[in-house]
Amino acid sequence: MFVGIPPRQHRRLLWATPLLFATLWVAYVAAALVAPAGRIAATLDWGVLTGGLDSVQAWRNALSDGSVLRLFSGLFLHADWLHLLGNLVFLLIFGLPAERSMGGRRFLLLFLLGGAFSNLAAVLAIGAPDRVVIGASGAVSSVIGAYLALFPSARLGVVLPLGLFLQFVRVPAFLLIGLWALLQLLFAYSGPALGAVAWPAHIAGFLFGVVFALLTRAAIARRLRHNRGY
Template sequence: MFPLQDTIPSRRIPFMNISIIILNTLVFLYELKLSPYEIELFFRVFGLVPEKFTYYKDLLSWGDYYPFLTNMFLHGGWAHFIGNMWTLWIFGDNVEDRMGHGRYLLFYVLCGVAASYTHYLVNMYSPVPALGASGAISGVMGAYMFLFPHSRIVFLVPLFFIPYFFEIPAFVYLLFWFLGQLASGTLSIFADSMGGGIAFWAHIGGFVAGVALYRLFVNSRFHRYCRECDDSPEAYYYRYRNYY
């Protein structure tokens, strides 16, 4: 089951969302050029290594806390990178549409930092670098869940090489996604093997931050999307034009 897109088109070009994706892409392409030793060092310098901020916090200045920000632009492989960027592409344009370019960037960064800090609080003694945009993207998903409650997500399921498309209400999909992250994150506290290398608590922290903060960043000049808007002929055309 693969998410393709949502059913609500944005009304403006999402310049900031595209710029964030481009920046992540440039950093990832740089990573691909590094040797195994260089990439390990790169991740330890710019990724979030929780134990460093626990054991050596008395020796650190404010300028040493940049990994709480820089880690959200690093990725550990193609699947990690593509999955995050595709999710950001699906949800980010509409959220930027409601917030405006500058507000969206600030919102994105704050959610990413909140995700990093949440991961740190739960894994204070971990020597493993945490990296990825998924914490910030989780904040975008949390905002989308309440800004566009009547939207739907179009999924693709290949059945015996025949593409099958169906829709799930975005609110339902995102709610169950969050509950799944919460359950997995709780289990990972009691059994390290349950984590599987996934920073569940970064996802949880970013999502909660997005839900808590999105109202502060919404541009009041643009009306809230409603069921009538979602069921308009324009939205109907946008929803089905690529599939039938």
């Protein structure tokens, strides 16, 4: 398990990350309580359908009937509890320090826009119709990308099993995140065995997070100076 080391500054109430955590959890529990037919219907109604945004006319139709909002609603649906758990863990690890620096509203914007962008990338990359893209993996990937851009020299604590003992060590965050990004690239082109996972969404979300953090870096720096009383 990784533990992010945020920059030192005055502690303020963090609300966006806990809100997203709770919303993702409640949405999954609510879906799990309904019958299988209801879960399938919810996935089809709120998930992102592939093959439907491949032309200008398709975009016009999606904008007019509101189905473009599926790019956002699909973020809050998950295939199973492992899918959800992985996203929640990484959301907490990287989201809390990122939100502490950029603020709740900007962090929420990063999560939603990064997630929508990653879902769109998955739809365009998959190409085949009649598939559904769900999950917050792309949005969480954008948070990880923003974390790397904001804290390039940060170190993460890693618990390593060494024989009968657990050893806690700190390694540069960019090494672990770089390894994570490399795995996403490998999985994206590994063939149909992993085709159920929208790996292009992870990659697109990560890149979106990096760009978002770099574009808003000046505003974030002003916010940090204000918080520290400079």
